[in-house]
Amino acid sequence: MKVSQIMVEPVTITKDQRLSYALEQLEKKGVERLVVSDKKEVKGILTYADIADRLGVSKVVALSIKRLHVSSAMTDTVITVDPEDDVTDVAQLMVERGMSGCPVVDENGNLLGVITKVQISELVKKFKDVKVEELMTTEDILQVNPVARLIKARGDMLAAGFSGMPVTDGGRVLGLITERMVAIAMAKFTVEVPDKHRANQVRQIRVVDAMLQQPPLTTPDESIAEASTKMLDAKLNTLPVVGEGNRLVGMISATDFTRFVANKFKVTNVTE
Numbered sequence: 001m002k003v004s005q006i007m008v009e010p011v012t013i014t015k016d017q018r019l020s021y022a023l024e025q026l027e028k029k030g031v032e033r034l035v036v037s038d039k040k041e042v043k044g045i046l047t048y049a050d051i052a053d054r055l056g057v058s059k060v061v062a063l064s065i066k067r068l069h070v071s072s073a074m075t076d077t078v079i080t081v082d083p084e085d086d087v088t089d090v091a092q093l094m095v096e097r098g099m100s101g102c103p104v105v106d107e108n109g110n111l112l113g114v115i116t117k118v119q120i121s122e123l124v125k126k127f128k129d130v131k132v133e134e135l136m137t138t139e140d141i142l143q144v145n146p147v148a149r150l151i152k153a154r155g156d157m158l159a160a161g162f163s164g165m166p167v168t169d170g171g172r173v174l175g176l177i178t179e180r181m182v183a184i185a186m187a188k189f190t191v192e193v194p195d196k197h198r199a200n201q202v203r204q205i206r207v208v209d210a211m212l213q214q215p216p217l218t219t220p221d222e223s224i225a226e227a228s229t230k231m232l233d234a235k236l237n238t239l240p241v242v243g244e245g246n247r248l249v250g251m252i253s254a255t256d257f258t259r260f261v262a263n264k265f266k267v268t269n270v271t272e
Contacts, residue, residue, distance in 0.1 A: 003090055004083035006122070007104045007113035010035045015043060015071035019054070022046055022070050023187055030235060032116060032180070035103050036074045040110040042103050044074035048183040049163065052154060055186035065187045080105045083112055091120050091262035095255065098161060100237075117237065117254035124228045124257045127265070132227050133220035134267045135260055136241050136250040143168045143248065146175065146208035153207050154182045164238040164253070167211045171247045173240045175211035185210035217242045218252060224260070227252055 013022055013034045022034055026048065036044035054073035055065060081090050081102045090102065094117065101116030124130075142165045144153045157165055157177075167175035189205060218227040218239050231239050231254065241250035260267065 001087045001123075002083065003081055003085045003087060003104055003115050004113075006087060006119045007083065007115045008119060010037075010103065010111055010114040012037045012111070013046065013070055014038065015069065015074060017070050018066060019051065019068040019070055019073055020064075020066045020187065020191075022073075023051060023065065023183065026180075027184075032118065032237070033101055033114070034070075035111060035114060036070060036076075037111055042078055042080060042105060042109070042111055044076040045078050045101075045103070046070055046074045047100065048178075048180040050075055051183040052179055052186060053158075055183065055190060064190045066191065078103060080109075081115065082106075087115075087120070087123070088262055088264050090115060091258045094120070095259050095262050100163070100254075117258050118232065120261050121228050121232060121254045121257040123261055123265075125225050127260075128223045128225045130224045130260075130267060131220065132218050132222050132224055132241055132252050133250075135224060135256045136220065136252040137256065138250040141166075141248065141251055144177065144207055145169060146206065146211065148207050150177075150182065150185060150205040150207055150210055153177060157182075162238075163255075164236070166240040166248055166251065167207055168248055173215075173217060173242055173246050173248050175208075175213045176215035176236070176238070176240065177207055177211045178237065181210045181212060212236075215240065217246065219243070220249065224252075224257065228257055 011029045011031050011034050015036050034046045050073045083104050104113040142160050142162055146167050164178035166173050216230045216234050218241050238253040241252055243249045
């Protein structure tokens with residue numbers, strides 16, 4: 001399968017536009033990334049993670065998101081792919097480079113589309129015989145308490161290379177926190193809290209203030225077709241896997257689905 005068969009129309013923005021407008025576009029369009037472009041030339045990428053990074057910097061937190069520009073937060077080193085590239089190869093590239101998506105360009109560098117882990121995850125909807133337990137992560141699961149500081153939780157998430165993590169209390173899943181939720185909470189904070197109080201009060205934002213309560217859950221016995229559908233319908237990139245009493249037993253993510261596709265739609269043998 002070629003990239004051209006599953007890529008989607010890109011949502012673009014220019015580097016001189018306000019960061020607040022960019023966040024509005026991410027929400028309005030229901031996408032995880034914006035392509036920063038000049039005409040048809042790719043200049044960078046802007047994601048929720050980039051916005052969270054920018055708003056979480058101590059020297060910047062005193063500024064409102066409305067005073068910042070896209071250029072201050074975007075990633076300007078961009079890996080692009082060709083529309084004729086094989087989807088499994090691009091999935092492997094995403095896994096190896098820790099990327100959530102790539103712009104698709106023609107031989108002249110003109111922007112044609114975007115392929116992300118969302119489109120990759122759509123491909124696993126037909127695999128009703130593969131169970132969540134075959135792909136899910138069960139070791140070193142990062143989790144956080146709802147009263148933990150959001151800045152600390154986000155730092156832990158970044159250090160571990162995760163884009164989301166479950167919010168738990170006594171092992172029971174209460175919610176979910178993702179880069180998107182962190183970015184939205186931080187943006188709201190910079191608008192609602194007066195300038196002179198931001199630097200001191202930013203550390204008082206708690207996970208409970210940003211998290212998604214009662215998120216969709218999956219179980220080890222559920223198929224990846226069902227799990228991916230739940231994840232995509234909720235516009236999430238990760239789901240808690242629970243056992244009896246909603247107790248956390250693992251996590252399944254768009255990265256796990258992407259790894260499955262990169263392995264040519266086969267479950268990786270953990271003994272290899």
